[in-house]
Amino acid sequence: MSKLLSTEFYKLLRKFVTILITTIAFSVAGAFGSMSATGTVYIGVSIFSCMFGLIFCGMTGVFISQDFANNTMRNKLIVGHTRFNIYLSYQIAFAVLAFLMTAVFIGAYILFGKLFSCIEVFRTDQPAPDVLKVYKENFFKALPVYLVAVPSLTTLGVFISMTLKNGLGGGVTIITAYTLNSLPLLDEIFPENKLFVFINNVLPSSQIFLMEKFSAESDFSPLKYILFSTAFSVVLITLGYAIFRKADLK
């Protein structure tokens, strides 16, 4: 396993600068968006912070499907690595990277939010102090949910690319991630439908999109959403490995 992890991390390290710049760019744009909309820094408000998790999901799919497209997946099996270790090494590498980048994203989000708050234009339309207080409280309650939801979304990227086992995995992951974008709308269209409410509670992408609404609820519990994200990850990892374990590779 350590050999596979070393290989995966090395590959990611080669793209690290690009990933870091993208993360910070999203963070700056997110903080800017949040300040524009609310006059304060709030993680769930900006579309950029909502998209960040799905971007990571798509990136995971693209990276892994490249291994299938280049046939470099074969090298791992030929030298005797087990399918379980291969699957898990991908998952660990991308989840760790997503976790670290989410931390960077949040850090930069706060930093740039503070910076933007010093700019005169944002001071003019700041919300009332009580609203600001709620945002501030909710922001810190939402952080752990966000920090778990983004790495959880990488399980979807790993699942799709390892199930398709070809170069299309990246594209299909991106399309799937894009489709997931629309699911939070169900919450608005059918606010009373229990199934849609459940789906949006469970899906990490919806958790991020509906963070502002969820965290404003009086009984908001970060633990509930963290558990849902964890369950989402466990189900996808188990299902993905079960499919990959018996799959014929070319």
Add this chain to the structure above:
Amino acid sequence: MDYILKTNALCKHYRHFKALNGVTMNIPKGAIYGFVGRNGAGKTTLIRLICGLQYPTSGDFELYGVKNTDKAISDSRSRMGAVVETPSIYPSMTAEDNLKMQYRLLGMPSFDGIQELLKLVGLENTGKKKAKNFSLGMKQRLGIAIALCGNPDFLILDEPINGLDPQGIIEVRELILKLNRERQITVLISSHILDELSKLATHYGFIDSGRIIKEMSAEELEQACRKCMHMTVTDTKILARVLDGMEITYKILDEKTADVYAKPNFSQLAIALSKENCEVISMEEHDENLESFFVNLVGGANHE
């Protein structure tokens, strides 16, 4: 005899299509095993099963004496290298970086030996050039270099000369011979370019429609393909006596037929036989190369 690989009634079915239908073959240690078959005969499927890319529907195989169902098969696989169809390389990396990736996968403690490997396959001067800009032959050689990481003692090469120019074919051939002679690496090489295989192989396995139809050594094949005169006479005992007298090598096939491995003066031979009351019924030249041997073996065009 020590065998690196032994397969036992190996089958692989894709729904109703039988890609492999009870393949039993044995690869002796130190051999260059030429795996001969037409496109779609099942060569690559068998290689995929051995490499662990696919699972057999039924049957089993042993790699270094370890069964494929045994957990230790992973350790056995770490002693082999393979290039299956196209080389498995990272196109955006240099040749050296590609080898470093493979060293990481193998958990090698240092990158010592990478330069030696690059030199062995003739890629030591590629510098910063990325693999995607390599020629087909260079990519093929890089694929072989990757397969050679970790000093395997069994190398599987699936159609390694496909698409190569004549110079590339010679380079790959020389490399395989060098690896077998200098490093004692056992090689399984599949190809349908028979002429090229005949310059390399020490053993042959002929596969058709998912079945091994014949396994033989290069000597046996040479014997089978040896140029000779196929003679039918009334009594081969007399023929043998006459040919012994003329110091001509031959092989008696049955009471009436024999192969004569030389070009004797046939008038003299016929007269000598006539004196012994032996008639020559027919004579035909037998000049078979690997290609015609294979075609005869699989039934030629009628087989289609």
